[in-house]
Structure formats: C-alpha cells, structure tokens
Amino acid sequence: MFPIKPTSFWARRRVTGANEPRYAGRLPSLSRILTLPARERVAWGRELGRRFRDEVRIAEGEGVGIDAWQFDELVAELSGSQGRAWREFTRGTLHGLNFGRPELGDGPRVGFVWASRVGLRIARLNTDAELRAFWRALASAAFGLVGEEYVRFSGNPEDAAQGAAAEQRELARRGTIRKELAADYLAGMTPGWHLAPGLGGNVHHWPRAEVNRWRAKYVDERARIGVAGFGAYHFRFENSSEQVMRDTLSGLARGL
Numbered sequence: 001m002f003p004i005k006p007t008s009f010w011a012r013r014r015v016t017g018a019n020e021p022r023y024a025g026r027l028p029s030l031s032r033i034l035t036l037p038a039r040e041r042v043a044w045g046r047e048l049g050r051r052f053r054d055e056v057r058i059a060e061g062e063g064v065g066i067d068a069w070q071f072d073e074l075v076a077e078l079s080g081s082q083g084r085a086w087r088e089f090t091r092g093t094l095h096g097l098n099f100g101r102p103e104l105g106d107g108p109r110v111g112f113v114w115a116s117r118v119g120l121r122i123a124r125l126n127t128d129a130e131l132r133a134f135w136r137a138l139a140s141a142a143f144g145l146v147g148e149e150y151v152r153f154s155g156n157p158e159d160a161a162q163g164a165a166a167e168q169r170e171l172a173r174r175g176t177i178r179k180e181l182a183a184d185y186l187a188g189m190t191p192g193w194h195l196a197p198g199l200g201g202n203v204h205h206w207p208r209a210e211v212n213r214w215r216a217k218y219v220d221e222r223a224r225i226g227v228a229g230f231g232a233y234h235f236r237f238e239n240s241s242e243q244v245m246r247d248t249l250s251g252l253a254r255g256l
Helices: 038-061 083-099 119-124 129-141 157-164 166-172 176-183 208-225 242-253
Strands: 070-074 111-115 142-148 185-189 229-232
Touching: 038 083, 070 083, 070 119, 083 111, 083 129, 111 129, 119 166, 129 142, 129 176, 142 229, 157 208, 166 176, 176 185, 185 208, 208 242, 229 242
Parallel strands: 070 111, 111 142, 142 185, 185 229
Antiparallel strands: none
C-alpha cells in the first residue's frame, strides 16, 4: 500500500538506469510541490508513482508474490481550495504507479485506489481539461475504486448504507468515465473495534454479536444498492485479533 503523502519514498530513487535523472533525488516538499507549475507538479507525481512501482519490481525480483498494489489515497484536499494542484500531483502519481518505468521493463499494471468520501466530492464538479485528465488517469490505473465508508455502527444500518452510497451515486450520474468508476466501486469498511477519529466503528461498545448483526445488515443493503465488492482496512490494535478478523471477513463475504 503506497501513500500519497511524504514517506521515505520521497528521499531518493532506489534504482539505477532510469530515465530523467533530474528527478532522481529528493522530491520537493509537499508545500513546494503545490506551488510549482502544473507540468512540474505532474512530473514529480509521476516520479513518486514510479518509485512505488520500483518497490513492486524489486520485491518481485526477490521472490515476493504481489497480487496487486494499493494506493492510499484520494485525499480530502482534492476537493479543497488547492484541489487542482492536489489533483495534478495525484494524477502524475497514479500514472507513474500504473505505467512504471518502461526502460526497466514495466508495463501497465492496475491496482486498488482508496478514496476518502470528501475527496470524491470532486465528482460533482463540471469537467474541464484538467479534470478530464484526472479522471482518465484514475480510470486507467484503478482495478477497483475503494470508497472509505468508515461509518459509525449506530442507528439503522440500512439508512447508514444509503448515506454512504452518496459518492458512488454521484459518480454514476456523471460522464462516461465516472460511470465506469462507479461500476468498479468497492465499499471500504473497518472492523470497528479500534475507535479513532474518522474510523467510525463500534462507538456504542456493543458486544460482538450486536456488531456482527449491524455489519451484516449494512453489507446486505450496500450489496442491494450495488457495489463491485467490499474492502477492509486497519487490522491493527483492537482490530487485529483472529476473532475480529474472522468476523469482519465473514461479514463482508456475505455481500460478494
């Protein structure tokens, strides 16, 4: 899973023999990237995405089996005051992750793109050349678009499922590419036992059986509305026990 925000990938390339040596060193700071000309912003994003593909290539060369990459995430900032700059940087990153470095033998390779619900509000925007380029890059890279439906386990689960489907419905009402993304949309949930800001979950401290019943009704309703699948995020801390993992995956499997 590869993050858009700064990590060790920003420090340097881990490969030799790649093109465009001027991008081999440290990425500019995130605040600096957001002020660069669009062409440079996209180029640095593409380099970051290629570094992610480098990691995949290196790992597979060492015998590690990798089924797919995951991208974390379409951030809330995509729909904020600096949305265009964020989208250009993200577009470049998705392109680099998808196509990698042809000079090192890479070709197109799609994966799972996680998306915050606030970030997906860009589906409501009227398209211009910049947004069309963003949607094309996203659709080309994404095997599945995973909406982060980190709902609170509270109230009527069917109503919660209807509310969480809003961004998917917005995509489905728009142009051809966005409709295709809506068809490839997966509902992303958390197990619910680790309570943290933004993760929703078992906020009423229900017993295990009640959590499983609520999740089952939510999943049934989301499946009825229509999704390409379900995803689970954050098997850590209280979410990491074998029982919680079994309950979560069994609950999501009922919707497939």
